[in-house]
Amino acid sequence: MAGLALIGVVVGTALDVGGNDQQSAADASATLGSGQSGTETAQAQAKSLDALLQSSKSSRxxxxxxxxxxxxxxxxxxxATDLRTAASRRDDLVTKLSQLTFDRLPDHGDLVAQLTTGWKASAAADNHYAAWADQAAGAKGCHNGHATKTEQTDQGNAASEQATLAKKKAAxxxxxxxxxxxxxxxxxxxx
Structure with a gap:
């Protein structure tokens, strides 16, 4: 029984990403802690993932x-600061995703893998674009009001494309x- 209570606390803590998400986390914790049927456990897992997905769109x-x-x-x-903050939030999503269990959901392994790939690629893109901003702030980084494209720009675009593909599969x-x-x-x- 103590183990089930601990699972509820971990799920609740992992999902504490915003005011609206706290109720979803509490609902998920209550269902997991009550030892109810497999269908209800799957529903709790779906609610937990939904809360995480809700928090993912805040940086876009x-x-x-x-x-x-x-x-x-x-x-x-x-x-550059905004982009590095967004990258950190995406890394945090990956961490929270890895701490939760979704084994009752269909194709859960592929879903978690696609979300992980998408969020990691988005974080990489954010960091590359932030580095591009740093370069643009330097000598000859801007020309006629436009930032000069660099390798960081290309790497950011490539990571963004990878993120888009993974997120399409995840959706x-x-x-x-x-x-x-x-x-x-x-x-x-x-x-």
Missing amino acids: TAVIDAVASIKQCSNLAGS ALWNPIAQQYGLPQRQFNEL
Whole structure:
């Protein structure tokens, strides 16, 4: 019984990523701690993953705005900071994902692998774009109000493409689960 309570605490702690997610974490913890049926355990796992997916989209707007600013040689230091913060958040998502169990969900191994790949690639892209911002702030980094493309730009674009492919696969795996348990379906760009 103590082991089940510990699982509930771990799930609740791992999902403490925002005010709205705390209720989902509490629901998931309560279901796991009560020793209920396999279907309900699968539902709790789906709710736990849904809470994590909800928190994943928070950095997207900041990243898009930061890259647009870099292209225009505007707010380079702030953009680099925003991108490094986004990369850190994505790394945190990977850590939290690895601490949870989804063995009752269909194709859970592939789903977790695709999310991990997508978030790691997104973090890499964010870091490459941040390095590009640093380069643009240097001598001859900007020309006529546009940042000069560099190897960091190319590496950021490649990592972003890898992230997009993985997130498309993850969304395709998640959406049938979401539909089954009455949870929000998501487009790849919401991951």
